[in-house]
Amino acid sequence: MSSVDNIPNLLRDKYPEEVQAIFAKYPIKRSAVMPLLYLAQREAGYITKESMAEIATLLELDTTEVAAIVGFYSMYHDEKAGKYRIQVCTDISCALRGADKFLEHLCQNIGIKVGETTPDGLVTIEEVKCLAGCDKAPMFQLQDGDQVSYHENMTVDKTMELVEALKKANLEVKE
Amino acid sequence: MTHILFRHRDIPDIKNIAVYQQHAGFAALKKAVTSLQPKQIVDEVKASGLRGRGGAGFPTGVKWSFLPDTIWPHYVVCNADESEPGTFKDREIMESNPYQFLEGVAIACFAVGASEGYIYLRGEFYPIARHLDACIAEMEKAGYLGDNLFGTQVSIRIKTHLGAGAYICGEETALLESIEGKRGQPRLRPPFPAVVGLYGKPTVINNVETLSNLPYIVEHGAAGYRQFGSEKSPGTKIFSLSGNVNKPGNYELPLGTTFRELIFTHGGGISDGHSLRAIMPAGASSSIIRVDEETFDKVMDTPMDYENVQNVGSLLGSASVIVIDDTHTMDWVINKTIEFFKHESCGKCTPCRDGNYWMLQLTERIHAGHASAGDVKLLDSVAAQMYGKCLCALGDFSTMAVRTAIERFPEDFEKKVKA
């Protein structure tokens, strides 16, 4: 069995049209790496070794080159964490408007520290740099696979309501 | 004043293509493609005095004229990375007035003979990218993008590309590397992107706000554009106001508007009855302006344009005005900015990578009150040694706040160090 046969065809099998559209967008193959990585992250919530290998094969790159790109960009994750990542900005403008306190109180309420995940695997809290929402602090982005949404002018109460809503939505999906 | 860029504030539904069309939408693109030569547009933009809104203020028309007409294809790349702490203007343009922005990208493509334009958005702008994709599809359907525009031979296509969380990708050559599927690390210059840019071809890179000015300039001419702003800094500018003010937000005002008008008239003054202590007019990369009883009027009456902000010891940059009140000290401020730069240094140049590591150690120690006066001197000297030694400006940017904080707010550091 050649090594190529070991490479999974997950992205190509599951998202054939999207993979094709991504390739059509650029004059060279390699440019497809970032959108393909997002696709892989949508699939598993993080970028697995298998999908890195698949992307490397698709682009005729070394897996280590793909891994280096994953490591360079902070929105790509190579480890499993919560389904949702609450990424609170504590950069200068937000910090001037109380973002550090907000993050501290949020952690206390959810019962985990920055970088940790709730025991049900739903939410990870992270601290991030400026998100271009500086006038609406406290604010955070919610990352879910390849998707991102902004939540601005937040309070701890509003955030707890959001977490509850996410919990409910996930239970319904599972049932 | 009516808005040139933030027209959605006058016409709320302008993000619908039909509403945009009703308000002269795409008239400039049509005029350009059907009745003007590319060179005429380059000349008009030169005459308008439009300067790049991404930070450096370089004259846009001049930049375009550097593209050699012996090497093809040409590319237009729009910088929508918007990652400088304190900057949130491009986001509002793209979210609320997307067609004017896209029309601007298309006009730039026509002016430099590019049939393809890429918009590089920071990864966090995922919903905005999807929204722009939908707008691009609408424009293709209506014949404003694609082949044979307005019955001519001209083809223009626009594509979005998402980054994935890296401030350095706002630096234009790192951005090109990123589109090419590599790690976002700056390139050695020369050659400049105008000659060897995206995929090795001549490339124009402009900021979102810069390009969004183009429909107005093509429609009203250089003279029309020059009604606003000053001789050397014409036009309006979006000021992103954040920090300790009552009404933070974006304000589109003529270049040359004073700090006083922005902070006190529009921003409603300093929050919670505190007083103004410092201003960072160009985000985290700023030299910090000290405001005290002695300097208050001089700073407040300074016109915010590319020349005058230098008179109070700083730069306009991307006009991300961060306001700091008297409950904050500069040891805390620079600890925050260095946390940012340490995190964002791409690691390619040793002075920036190692310098930011050491500056973080030192600013943390100073802020925590564990440092000596010698540590403050050491911090200043690390910053001084980094300056001018890196491939791109990130290394320099990281030193600006540090050095000016130590020089202009000595009392904050004297209070912090151990005797």
Ligand SMILES: Cc1cc2nc3c(=O)[nH]c(=O)nc-3n(C[C@H](O)[C@H](O)[C@H](O)COP(=O)(O)O)c2cc1C
């Ligand atoms: C570290 C660094 C980050 C930058 N970030 C941005 C950015 O987020 N957006 C932007 O338009 N320009 C940014 N720039 C400036 C760009 O390199 C480039 O000068 C600009 O996009 C040119 O467009 P303009 O002439 O229209 O201003 C950055 C520069 C550096 C050195």
Ligand code: FES
């Ligand atoms: S500083 Fe938090 S979004 Fe800009």
